Amino acid sequence: MAARKKMKSNIRYFIPFCIFLVLIVFLWKSLEKNPYQLPSALINKPLPHFNMSTLNGNQRMTENNFLGQVSLLNVWATWCISCRVEHPILLDISDSKAVAIYGLNYKDNSHLADKWLRDYGNPYKENIIDPKGHLGIDLGVYGTPETYIIDKQGVIRYKFVGPISTDDWRNTLLPVIEKLEEEKRT
């Protein structure tokens, strides 16, 4: 009888401790989550329809320009400091010819954008101009720089928010691109 009472009181202390441990695990994991890294609502959806001018003046681009190859769509602007930070890595990627990089010049001034690319280098195959940010809204852009990985069917397969570091490229983006390269174009 006495032994049973003792076991009962031990369990009484044990249960709140277990609940505490479970809570700690959940809270600890949440600390690692970044509320600015929002999952994109457009994953596995095709690029939205658009028809917009490019930085090169006379050309226009639509979502069909993305068919037939795996490509990156990098959203950037001259007023965006983080874009300046990731720019050298974009130049490296473009030099390595691993994947075509298209730019979306978001809510920017074309003259400034032109000068910026001439001063710092141009990693982009082509640049879409989006001065009002309409295509940005259709893509769910909320903070530059953002980079989309688009497959051969023109479907958005991955979205990377924030400046790309060399590690991000090697460990996160490149594996996705290599996997998409192996997919056949339908």
Added chain:
Amino acid sequence: MKWFFISWFIALFVQAAFAADIYPFVSPVEQVRFQKLTEQLRCLVCQNQSLADSNAPLASDLRNEVYREMRQGKSDKQILNYLVSRYGNYILFKPLINKATLVLWFGPFVILFGVVLFLVIYLQRRSKRGKSEC
């Protein structure tokens, strides 16, 4: 007395500071609807503020979108869907009720109910035991 009235008069103008942009509304009903819609939507840049309150450029752009959609005659549900399909469920302040969020919405009530039930049974048992030991 004079200062009392003057300070009240000045206080009336403080309210206007909340509206970041000015839209031409057809009626006060429309304006209230716009206010209600933008208060339900989260600013993704300043994430604790609604689209109604935030001064971020994106919030201004999205308020424009809401206004545009309203002018085109879209319903509240259509406008919210328009934004959710581009930005995801996080743009709504109230999480949708679906399988994934059942625990979030009802979990606390279930736990509360369980604890109260446990307490009631425990206290009843204790009082019963107490009576027999007297």
